[in-house]
Amino acid sequence: MADLSVNICGVPFKNPIIPASGVFGYGREYANYYPLSLLGGISAKGTTPKKQNGNPAPRIAETPAGILNSVGLQNPGMDAFLHEELPWLLQQNTVILANFAGPSPETCAESAAKLDQTDVQMLELNISCPNVKNGGLAFGAQADTAANMVKAVRKATTKPLIVKLSPNVTDVTEIARAVEAEGADAVSLINTLLGMRIDRRTRRPILRNNTGGLSGPAVFPIAVRMVWQVANAVKIPVIGMGGVQTGEDAAELMMAGASAVQVGTAILSDPYAPLKIIDGLNQFLDDNHIAAARDLVGTVQPW
Amino acid sequence: MPASDYIRSMQYPIHTMTELKPGVWSMVIACPDIANAAVCGQFVHLMPQGNFTLRRPISICEIDRNAGTLRVVFGVRGKGTAQLATLRAGDTVDMLGPLGHGFTLPDADTPVILIGGGIGTPPMLPLAQYFGKSAVVISGFRNADAVILQEDFAAAGCKTILCTDDGSAGNKGLVTVPLAEEITARKPALICACGPIPMLSAIAAMAKEQGIPCQVSLEERMGCGVGACLVCACNIYLNDGEIHAAHVCKDGPVFDAERVVWNG
Numbered sequence: 179m180a181d182l183s184v185n186i187c188g189v190p191f192k193n194p195i196i197p198a199s200g201v202f203g204y205g206r207e208y209a210n211y212y213p214l215s216l217l218g219g220i221s222a223k224g225t226t227p228k229k230q231n232g233n234p235a236p237r238i239a240e241t242p243a244g245i246l247n248s249v250g251l252q253n254p255g256m257d258a259f260l261h262e263e264l265p266w267l268l269q270q271n272t273v274i275l276a277n278f279a280g281p282s283p284e285t286c287a288e289s290a291a292k293l294d295q296t297d298v299q300m301l302e303l304n305i306s307c308p309n310v311k312n313g314g315l316a317f318g319a320q321a322d323t324a325a326n327m328v329k330a331v332r333k334a335t336t337k338p339l340i341v342k343l344s345p346n347v348t349d350v351t352e353i354a355r356a357v358e359a360e361g362a363d364a365v366s367l368i369n370t371l372l373g374m375r376i377d378r379r380t381r382r383p384i385l386r387n388n389t390g391g392l393s394g395p396a397v398f399p400i401a402v403r404m405v406w407q408v409a410n411a412v413k414i415p416v417i418g419m420g421g422v423q424t425g426e427d428a429a430e431l432m433m434a435g436a437s438a439v440q441v442g443t444a445i446l447s448d449p450y451a452p453l454k455i456i457d458g459l460n461q462f463l464d465d466n467h468i469a470a471a472r473d474l475v476g477t478v479q480p481w
Numbered sequence: 482m483p484a485s486d487y488i489r490s491m492q493y494p495i496h497t498m499t500e501l502k503p504g505v506w507s508m509v510i511a512c513p514d515i516a517n518a519a520v521c522g523q524f525v526h527l528m529p530q531g532n533f534t535l536r537r538p539i540s541i542c543e544i545d546r547n548a549g550t551l552r553v554v555f556g557v558r559g560k561g562t563a564q565l566a567t568l569r570a571g572d573t574v575d576m577l578g579p580l581g582h583g584f585t586l587p588d589a590d591t592p593v594i595l596i597g598g599g600i601g602t603p604p605m606l607p608l609a610q611y612f613g614k615s616a617v618v619i620s621g622f623r624n625a626d627a628v629i630l631q632e633d634f635a636a637a638g639c640k641t642i643l644c645t646d647d648g649s650a651g652n653k654g655l656v657t658v659p660l661a662e663e664i665t666a667r668k669p670a671l672i673c674a675c676g677p678i679p680m681l682s683a684i685a686a687m688a689k690e691q692g693i694p695c696q697v698s699l700e701e702r703m704g705c706g707v708g709a710c711l712v713c714a715c716n717i718y719l720n721d722g723e724i725h726a727a728h729v730c731k732d733g734p735v736f737d738a739e740r741v742v743w744n745g
Contacts, residue, residue: 203709207731210707212487223711231714231726236702238712240535240561247704252711252726384702394534446704447528447536448491449577453484 180463181470182456184218186415186437187338187363189299191273193218194471195428195456198419198442199277199302199342200224200249204263205270211449216456219273221366221440222263224304226278227285229255233309239375239384244394244421245443246373248387250309251279256289260296268297275340279304279314283330290334301337303328303362306344306369308391318344318369321356332361340417343367343408345397350404351411358412365408366417366440368401394443395421402434409435409476423451425458432474491528492573496550501629504557505600506566507542508574513549515578520544521607522583522698522735525553526706528575529564536577537561538703540675540734542603542630543610551578554603554629580706584608584673584696584735590615594669595639596656596684598676599623602630604698606637608673613638617663621680625650657683664691671696678743685738695738701729708732716742 182193197208199221205214214220232252239246253259256278267274276298280286286303293301305327307314317327328341341357343350345368354365370391375384383389401420409416418436421443422428428439444451463471496509515525519541526536543552557563568574586608587593593612597605598621609616616639622628624647634641642659643651652659657680663669668691674684675698688695704710708731717727717740724742727733 201705201710203711207705207707207709211489212484216484216487231716231724232711233714235712235714237714238535238702238704238710240533243532243534245534245704247710247712249711249714252714443534446710447534449705449707450488453488457483457485457488 180460180468182460184438184472186417187300189273189338191218191438193456193459194432194438195452195459196221196275196417196438196440197445197452198440199275199304201442201445204259205267208449209270212453215271217272217452218438219275220267220270221275221277221302222259222267223253224251224277224279224307225253225256225259225289226251227256227280227289229253229258234386236384236386237390239390241373241375241392242396244392244396245446246375246385246390246392247370248309248385248390250387251307251314256292260292264296264298273299275300275302277302277304277342279307283327286327287330287334290331294335294337298337300340301335302340302342302366303331304342304369306342308344308346308370308372308389309387315344315346318353319347321352324353325356325360328357328360328362338363340364340366342369344369345400345404346372351407354408354412358414362414364415364417365412366419367408368397368404368420371397371400393421395423397421398427402431405431405436406434406478422455425455425460425462428455428459429462429474432471433476433478435476435478437472437475491575491577493576495568495570495572495574498569501554502626505554505627505629506557507552507554508568509550509552510574510576511550512576515576516544516546516549516551519551519579520583521586521611522604523579523581524734525551525576525578526580527565529561530575531564533561533564535704536706537565538706538730540604540698541579542606544607556600577706581730581734582732586611587671589613591670592667593671593673594619594660594663596660596672596674596676597621598656598680599627601676601698604675605673606630606633609634609637609639617642617669619644619656619659619663621645621656621676622650623647656680657687660684660687664693669693674698681738682743685741685743688738696735697738697741698734699729699736699741700734703730706730718742
């Protein structure tokens with residue numbers, strides 16, 4: 179049994195595998211399948227200041243080796259999260275990442291200030307949702323708006339602040355450096371890639387929102403590339419995600435520079451995917467006589 | 482306990498596989514744990530083999546707790562259901578379930594009308610078997626080539642009424658015509674329905690007008706199936722009249738028809 183523990187921004191994780199925000203709700207559904215304490219952490223559903231109903235259905239379409247989704251940050255709002263969901267999540271004996279987004283730096287700072295008063299271990303600021311008109315990618319697509327957002331949120335909390343980045347940009351390292359300069363403690367990437375599919379009989383987009391975010395194994399090589407680029411561009415830890423399906427995928431993303439790995443789309447078809455990935459990572463480490471998962475981080479030997 | 486000890490197999494043996502009509506398949510699956518837990522109106526989430534990312538939600542058509550089996554009936558709609566249709570008795574199928582919120586059932590001797598449209602007919606069969614002779618089952622299909630499950634409804638002891646769009650079997654026309662006649666003849670205490678949205682909204686309107694409780698089973702493109710990913714949204718009215726995006730997989734697939742926002 180290899181040592182799977184990692185430490186990110188001073189927060190100890192029993193293993194580096196974290197269900198990504200958006201696929202795991204607030205955890206309750208999957209607690210019916212296994213104890214959530216088996217997980218390294220949980221990135222909770224992205225929460226906005228006020229309740230949001232999200233986009234109209236259909237919100238999902240299958241694509242080659244992936245899916246498109248356009249949920250549009252449906253959530254019950256920050257106060258409902260703080261009172262009805264977070265206290266339960268904090269009892270699950272795993273690290274909780276409170277993922278949050280909002281329509282302005284001011285409202286995001288207010289959410290951060292509220293989260294700062296709780297026992298949540300980490301904050302994950304989402305500036306990369308491709309499916310909402312206000313907020314989300316509107317801030318994450320450019321270095322100056324991303325920096326302004328992080329600047330405001332940074333003042334509102336002393337907790338470790340992760341900023342979740344979008345791949346829908348020309349140079350992801352520019353955004354990563356900008357948020358690092360404003361005090362982000364870590365970055366997580368990649369959010370989904372903007373995509374579109376059309377029903378060829380009706381000539382209507384399959385998603386009612388027309389466009390949506392692409393995820394799943396199709397995007398894994400992009401995630402590896404962007405994690406590698408960002409890990410080489412910043413000094414803060416990188417949390418990698420994008421199409422991870424197996425323990426070996428997780429190991430590869432860690433070699434690219436990820437200190438921990440989030441798992442999203444794989445969970446949609448297999449509730450047990452995070453457990454299988456934890457097992458698979460352990461197996462990979464044992465098979466290759468590597469003592470600890472953290473020994474993988476950033477060990478790619480580029481040509 | 483290591484994580485692997487919590488991982489449950491979702492592979493279940495297929496007991497029988499029959500093509501009821503071209504492109505419509507009946508699969509009986511040996512799954513005592515799921516059969517034991519399943520109730521009318523729930524669904525199972527089947528994973529096609531090969532290059533697929535999502536499971537396919539299929540409503541439960543029969544629950545046999547004594548035999549430890551479930552039956553599902555599904556139509557081939559795309560590549561995923563086409564792959565599932567290649568499975569045969571003796572193969573295994575990757576199945577998650579039972580999932581969802583099913584029908585809320587009154588006593589079995591309550592007079593009810595059950596209405597199925599097309600591939601929405603299968604989830605009416607467990608109800609028919611529960612209510613037996615106190616149920617009238619109205620089924621609607623495109624044409625005679627699409628008609629399924631009429632013998633099963635009759636075997637359950639129900640009165641059956643068949644409609645087709647072109648009149649090639651049973652009555653020509655919509656299910657709402659015999660529904661109005663049946664309501665006049667004997668007002669039921671409950672209407673349950675599954676099928677296309679225009680059919681369901683018409684039934685819901687008739688039920689509301691007559692003051693008859695009505696439960697409908699809805700369909701939507703689905704992700705996780707357990708209520709976490711929030712993709713299968715369906716607008717419903719809350720108690721205060723506010724519109725809320727509920728989810729077909731967890732809050733449904735069965736909803737009180739009066740709650741459903743039919744144009745939303």
